[in-house]
Amino acid sequence: MAWDRKQRRKLSDAGNWAFVSSNLSFLFFIVLAVAIMIVSRAQVGVFDSAREAVNDAAAPVFEMLAQPAGILKRWGQGIDSLLSVYEENQRLREENARLLAKQSEVGELERKVARYEELLKAQTDPSVASVAARVIADASGPFVHTVLINAGHNQGIAKGQAVVDELGLIGRVIASGNRSARILLLTDLNSRIPVMVEGVNLKAILAGDNSVHPALEYLPSGARIPAGARVVTTPDGGVFPPGVPVGVVAGNSRTPRVNLFTGEGRADFVRILSYTAQVDVNRAAPEPLPGAISEQPRKEATTAPPAGAPPSAANVAAPAVQAITSAAPAPVPVAKPKRVKPTAAATKPTVVAPSIPTPSPAATPPTPPTAN
Amino acid sequence: MTIFLQSAIVLIGRALFLSMPFLATAIVMLLAIVPIDLFRGWLPGPEFGVIAAFFWAVYAPNLFPPIAIFSLGLVQDFASGGPTGFWALIYLAVYGFTLSQRVFFIGRSLIGIWLGFAAVATISGIAVWLLASTVYNRWVPPTEIFLQVAITTLVFPLVGPMFLALRRAMTTAPERL
Incomplete structure (x- = not known):
């Protein structure tokens, strides 16, 4: 205590900000943290490889710790179920x-x-292969809802794949290392999933907002969503297999919310679904208008498979769409025909046909994660 | 050769001794992200990094330099999957603010320190909310952030004495600084 009093007197004499202002290393690290934040926002994914390397390196430790944690969790659940064993049995x-x-x-x-x-x-529907994995870390914070699993590239996990537990969809893979992968949960602020409300057959986007009941957005105006209707995934966006159960509509509020099937607690084990869309929806585009002058062949055209190459899955599934796609420019939504400045190659002003209509919200692929 | 080896062992031993507060905090943070599902996924877990930044800034800033705080923040950023540099900046801000007010905390009872921590944690919660809203370019719902502040404040009396015991052990050890 005497040491403390002496220190206190010394610090009082020195002034409140004396230590901080004289500490250059403190200022240096503040500037470094700000710089890292700005860089990571300006160039999304710049720290992804470092992040994945750290997660891969830490995965064995997390895995080791997750096993006793799983036992503790099961004990807790056991005590819970003991308390309600009679009611549970009846049910x-x-x-x-x-x-x-x-x-x-x-x-x-x-x-x-x-x-x-x-x-x-x-x-x-094509059969969907799946990989089982254990949740090894749950570092979810107040505005980031993610978990880490012990499977990565080595097990065939790739960014964008859907993740389910025994009850339904819990999220999607946003980053994958060799031995670990990060799952963005449906409740996260950045989670956007294309879904369909069964019964009324309405498509919408399930948007996480950090609450336990994500909202259904981009519904048609005036749409009536009955409470209790099942919400399932749609293959729109080419990311999720169709029909994976997500939850039920919670109520008839202005912005309907969804009671997730996986709402209570977090899963120990999950399955990662490997789904490949039969049609590459990112490349699919309507046929250019007849008579319209198309743009100069872009880089995409040069990447087209050579003649005689074996047909891809997309070719087999939808040859018509593929034929359109190969001629279509990059899928940039263009609202109106646009005049292009004359160049040396084209002396006349060129009218570019509307290449692709503005996609409906329900067909928009999920927003790429901005968690980084 | 033997002298060189002895010097190396002494240096490594001293480095380990000096990094004990950092290692202890890192272990607590590591245990916090084990998926034990304490609050069944409904509530956010406590933010041990804020506790560590406050505690070591009050009791032994010489044992916990800014690089240690920065590293813990980066580890938390990588573990949580949030924006890189976010928690590093928040921890450093808590550390710097607490250092600037250290004169008011030195020599206080544990209750006094706890109340002081509650104030600092609330300020950090406001900073987290504003910074997260800036980063995500929209108003982040504040409920969970302030729930986490409350949970962290409640957990402080459990973790604080552990850190205090470590700091006492280090200052009374033969290798004390």
């Missing part, structure tokens, strides 16, 4: 009876659907 009995009654009905419907698909020659 499960009722649910079991209801599901048994539904089972035969579902089997019959499945056979019917398969028969109709065969008769109509309907194209079935």
